[in-house]
Amino acid sequence: MLRVGIGHDTHRLAEGRPLILAGVRIDHSRGLVGHSDADVVLHAVADALLGAAGLGDIGEHYPDTDPQWKGLDSARLLGEVVEQVGRAGWRTINCDLVIHAQEPKLGLHKAALRENLARLLRVEPSFVNVKAKTGELVGPIGRAEAIACEAIVLIDSQS
Numbered sequence: 001m002l003r004v005g006i007g008h009d010t011h012r013l014a015e016g017r018p019l020i021l022a023g024v025r026i027d028h029s030r031g032l033v034g035h036s037d038a039d040v041v042l043h044a045v046a047d048a049l050l051g052a053a054g055l056g057d058i059g060e061h062y063p064d065t066d067p068q069w070k071g072l073d074s075a076r077l078l079g080e081v082v083e084q085v086g087r088a089g090w091r092t093i094n095c096d097l098v099i100h101a102q103e104p105k106l107g108l109h110k111a112a113l114r115e116n117l118a119r120l121l122r123v124e125p126s127f128v129n130v131k132a133k134t135g136e137l138v139g140p141i142g143r144a145e146a147i148a149c150e151a152i153v154l155i156d157s158q159s
């Protein structure tokens, strides 16, 4: 059986924070603000996986009101979601992403993001696709106030 899931996330950009996307540290003057490391890519992918498996969303499993998740490494969060989805009998087939960022330009980083996300999802890099769009200078993304990500995943039953 095949199932599909969608995920979305947005975090605000601010000075004094590291920028981490898909678990990769990107050299930039600002980073994303959040209770965890605010990795919009891994949050969107984790929600897409949970959604495909019918297991809710990361807000239920990792509430931002819970101090144990403060500063959480989102690679660990996605690892736990992959485990949880796997225990429910599912494995990832492929994942496609759109990252919305006016800055920094992500073209040079897409390959690294793809490699690391594939590793976390336990698939070959050719089964992960990363697209980056600017906000065309419009709205909060276009003013470089935030970065957002949309993810879609396909999973199939392992039996």
Ligand code: MG
Binding pocket: 009, 010, 011, 034, 038, 039, 040, 043
């Ligand atoms: Mg988030």
